Amino acid sequence: MQSATTKLRVFSGIQPSGGLHLGNYLGAIRNWVRNQDKYDNIFCIVDLHTITVPQDPAALRENTLDLAAVYLASGIKREQAMFVQSHIPAHAELAWILECFIPMGWLERMTQFKEKSGRERERSSAGLFAYPALMAADILLYDTNYVPVGEDQRQHIELTRDVAQRMNQRFGQLFVLPEPMIQAAGARIMGLDDPQKKMSKSLAADSPGHAIFILDGPDLIRKKLARAQTDAQPEVRIPAGPGVTNLLEIYRTITDKDWPAVEQEFTGKPYSVLKGTVADAVIEALTPIQQRYREIRADDAALMRHLHGAAERLTPIAETTLHRVQQAVGLR
Numbered sequence: 001m002q003s004a005t006t007k008l009r010v011f012s013g014i015q016p017s018g019g020l021h022l023g024n025y026l027g028a029i030r031n032w033v034r035n036q037d038k039y040d041n042i043f044c045i046v047d048l049h050t051i052t053v054p055q056d057p058a059a060l061r062e063n064t065l066d067l068a069a070v071y072l073a074s075g076i077k078r079e080q081a082m083f084v085q086s087h088i089p090a091h092a093e094l095a096w097i098l099e100c101f102i103p104m105g106w107l108e109r110m111t112q113f114k115e116k117s118g119r120e121r122e123r124s125s126a127g128l129f130a131y132p133a134l135m136a137a138d139i140l141l142y143d144t145n146y147v148p149v150g151e152d153q154r155q156h157i158e159l160t161r162d163v164a165q166r167m168n169q170r171f172g173q174l175f176v177l178p179e180p181m182i183q184a185a186g187a188r189i190m191g192l193d194d195p196q197k198k199m200s201k202s203l204a205a206d207s208p209g210h211a212i213f214i215l216d217g218p219d220l221i222r223k224k225l226a227r228a229q230t231d232a233q234p235e236v237r238i239p240a241g242p243g244v245t246n247l248l249e250i251y252r253t254i255t256d257k258d259w260p261a262v263e264q265e266f267t268g269k270p271y272s273v274l275k276g277t278v279a280d281a282v283i284e285a286l287t288p289i290q291q292r293y294r295e296i297r298a299d300d301a302a303l304m305r306h307l308h309g310a311a312e313r314l315t316p317i318a319e320t321t322l323h324r325v326q327q328a329v330g331l332r
C-alpha cells in the first residue's frame with residue numbers, strides 16, 4: 001500500500017465502544033471522508049483501546065461491526081484500508097516497547113486518563129493508564145504523516161511525537177513524526193444537556209439528552225435538540241451563551257456555512273426556530289448514512305471479509321516498522 005503511492009499517509013481510529021455520536025462524526029469521520037482522495041488512508045477500529053474499560057464481549061463484537069459499517073456508510077470508500085486493531089498483533093507488540101521508553105510522568109499528565117479514571121484511579125486498569133502508548137504504536141507503525149482527530153486527542157498525538165523523537169534521538173531515524181490534523185469547525189462538540197462538557201459516550205450513558213447518536217431516528221433527534229440547553233435570553237443574541245453557541249457550531253459545521261452567515265441567519269430568531277433548523281440539518285446529514293448502514297449490516301460476512309482482507313494487506317507494513325524497532329533496541 002505504501003509503495004504504490006506517493007500520497008502522504010493518514011491514520012486515524014475510533015473505539016468500538018457503542019454509541020457513536022455527532023461529535024465523533026463531525027470531529028473525525030466526516031473529515032476523513034472529505035479528504036480521503038488526497039491521502040493514503042488507514043482507518044482503524046481500535047478494539048484494544050476499548051477493553052481498557054469493562055466491556056460486554058458480545059456487545060464489543062457487535063459494536064466492532066457497527067463501527068465498520070458506519071465508516072463505510074459515512075462514505076469511506078471500499079478501497080480504503082479499514083481494519084480492526086487486534087487483527088494485527090504488531091500494535092500490541094510495539095505498544096509494549098514504547099511503554100518502556102515513556103516515563104510514567106508523561107502518562108500521568110494525560111487529561112483523558114484523569115477524566116476517565118476520575119475518583120476510581122486506583123481501581124482503573126493499567127491498560128487505561130498505558131492507553132496513549134498503544135495509540136502512539138497505532139500511528140507510528142504506519143509512518144503516518146497526519147492524524148485527523150477532534151481536539152480532545154491533541155495531547156495524545158503530542159505524546160506520540162515526544163516518544164518518537166526520544167527514540168529517534170537514541171537510535172537514529174526510526175519513526176516519522178506525525179502531525180495532528182484538527183479542523184477549525186466541529187473539533188469540539190459539546191453536550192446538549194450541559195454545554196460546558198464535551199459530548200462523550202460516557203456522559204451519554206447517564207443522561208439520554210446529552211448526545212445525538214449517529215443512528216438516532218428523526219423523531220429522537222428532534223426531541224433531543226428541542227430539550228437542548230440554551231440561555232436565559234428570549235431569542236438568539238450574539239454573543240450567545242455556550243448552549244446556543246454549541247447549536248450554532250453544530251449547524252455551521254454540518255452545513256459548511258461560515259460564522260457571519262450563521263449569526264445573521266439566526267440573530268433575533270426564537271430558540272425554537274434555531275433548534276428546528278439544526279434538527280433538519282442533522283436529520284438530512286444522518287438519514288442517508290443510516291440507510292446505507294442498514295444495507296451494509298445486512299451482510300456481516302462480507303464486512304468481516306473486508307476487515308480481514310485489509311488487515312492482511314497492512315500486516316507487512318506494520319511488521320516492517322516493528323522489526324526495525326526490535327532491531328534497534330536489541331530484540332532481534
Ligand code: TYM
Nearest residue numbers: 012013014015023024027028046135149150187188189199
Ligand atoms: P474516540 O473513540 O474517543 O473518538 C473518536 C474520534 O472522535 C473525536 N471526538 C470528538 N470530536 C468533536 N467533538 C467531540 N465531542 C468529540 N468526541 C470525540 C475524537 O477526537 C476522535 O477523533 N484515542 C482515540 C482513538 C485512537 C486513535 C488512534 C485516533 C486510538 N488510536 C490513532 C487516532 C490515531 C479515541 O479514543 O477516540
